[in-house]
Amino acid sequence: MTSGGSVAITESGPGGQILYREGGHSIRFDWEFAAGPTLALIFGPPARGWDESHPWASGRQAEIFAYVGAEIIRQKAPNAGCLFDLETGDMSIGPRAPGAPAVTGRGADAPAETDTPTDWAAVEAALTDHLSIDTRVAAALLLHQHGRLPDFDGFLAGQIRLLHRPDQGMERTLRAATDNPSDTVKQALLWASWNCTDCAPHCAALLLDLTGTAAAPFEAPIRDMLGRLGLHNSFFDRQAAFDALVARVGMQLDP
Numbered sequence: 001m002t003s004g005g006s007v008a009i010t011e012s013g014p015g016g017q018i019l020y021r022e023g024g025h026s027i028r029f030d031w032e033f034a035a036g037p038t039l040a041l042i043f044g045p046p047a048r049g050w051d052e053s054h055p056w057a058s059g060r061q062a063e064i065f066a067y068v069g070a071e072i073i074r075q076k077a078p079n080a081g082c083l084f085d086l087e088t089g090d091m092s093i094g095p096r097a098p099g100a101p102a103v104t105g106r107g108a109d110a111p112a113e114t115d116t117p118t119d120w121a122a123v124e125a126a127l128t129d130h131l132s133i134d135t136r137v138a139a140a141l142l143l144h145q146h147g148r149l150p151d152f153d154g155f156l157a158g159q160i161r162l163l164h165r166p167d168q169g170m171e172r173t174l175r176a177a178t179d180n181p182s183d184t185v186k187q188a189l190l191w192a193s194w195n196c197t198d199c200a201p202h203c204a205a206l207l208l209d210l211t212g213t214a215a216a217p218f219e220a221p222i223r224d225m226l227g228r229l230g231l232h233n234s235f236f237d238r239q240a241a242f243d244a245l246v247a248r249v250g251m252q253l254d255p
Contacts, residue, residue, distance in 0.1 A: 005064070007071035014131065018042065020068050025056050029068065029091075032135060038094040038122030039077055043138040044068075046089035048175075061086055062105065069093075069103040088142045092122055120148065133159050134169025137176055153180060157188035163199040170199050174206050181210040190251050193229060194242050201226040204245050211249045 005022040015032030029044040044065065051058040069082030069091060081096030084105040096102065126139035127149075137159050143149035156176055163170055177185050186207060193204035204226055208214040214222050227233075228241035246252065 005067055007068055007075070009072065009075060018044075018068065018072065020064060022057070025054070027054060027057070027064065030132075030134065032126075032129065032132070034092070034094075034122040035125050038092050039080060040072075040093040041122060041126055041135070041139070042072070042084075042091035042093070043134065043172075044089040044091065046175075047086045048179075065091070065105060066103050069105075073102050085142060085145075087145060088138065090123075090138055090142050094122070124148075127155075132169060133162055134172050137169055137173050141172075141176055153182045153184045156180060157184045160185065160188040160192050160203065161195070163192055163203070164197045166198060166202065170202060174202060177206060178210070186210060186251065187254055190246070190249070190253055191255075193245055194253055196231055196238065198231045200229045200231070200238075204229055207245070207249055211251075213248050213250075 005020060008019045008021070009031075010016045010019075015030065018029040018031055020027045020029070027045065029042050031040050031042040033039070034041050045053060045061075047061060050061045057064060065084045065086065069084055072091075072093060073080055073082055077093055079096065080093050080102075081100055082091055082093055082103045084091040084103070086105060120143075123139045123142050126135050127143070129135040129139075137156065140149055140152060140155050140159075144152040149155060156173070159169075159173055160177060163173060177189060189203045189207040189210070193200050193207060205216065205218070208218075208222070209216065218226070225241045225244050228237045229245070230238075233241075
């Protein structure tokens with residue numbers, strides 16, 4: 001178990017946040033209530049990028065996840081069990097069979113695997129969460145990883161088209177797009193670049209990278225083009241910037 005760490009759980013509406021603190025560092029998890037018998041779904045940082053994002057906790061993802069899971073059970077659900085997946089960064093809190101360990105996990109250095117129908121029912125229900133793109137994409141990633149979501153690209157493309165604000169789950173959604181750069185996903189990124197939102201410049205930047213037509217750090221003309229795709233620019237500035245993006249990536253918008 002982790003030494004010197006603490007876990008604070010806050011509630012807001014149908015979910016909330018979990019903050020793991022250690023010294024002057026912290027790691028954030030988001031959570032939401034689930035349709036029973038699973039009690040809650042929790043979404044944390046995935047294995048990919050863990051060491052880069054949390055160098056102070058390098059190599060300790062499994063340790064910290066196990067500690068957070070144990071604290072959730074101790075503080076909120078003493079008779080429940082926690083199942084976590086290091087690859088996706090997701091957890092579920094639900095019924096614990098007699099004699100079963102309180103915390104189990106999947107992934108390198110995790111405790112032994114557990115797989116129950118109630119876990120998957122809760123994850124599938126999260127696909128239709130009407131409040132959070134981040135929740136829907138996290139659930140889709142977990143199902144896709146285990147072969148339970150055949151049209152993952154189509155689902156992901158739909159979520160990309162729904163992006164409006166970066167805090168709605170843009171980071172997880174674009175990370176998933178980076179790992180699944182299909183034509184369907186690229187077309188969704190082009191549409192999101194055209195759509196008048198705060199996410200448009202971010203989607204355009206990723207599209208440039210995935211098409212191999214430009215890569216960060218971008219040169220000044222490309223930075224200017226991306227900036228003019230922003231929400232608060234005039235229609236004419238945005239249209240000119242989008243036309244320049246289309247010419248560069250060699251794609252046409254399919255409404």
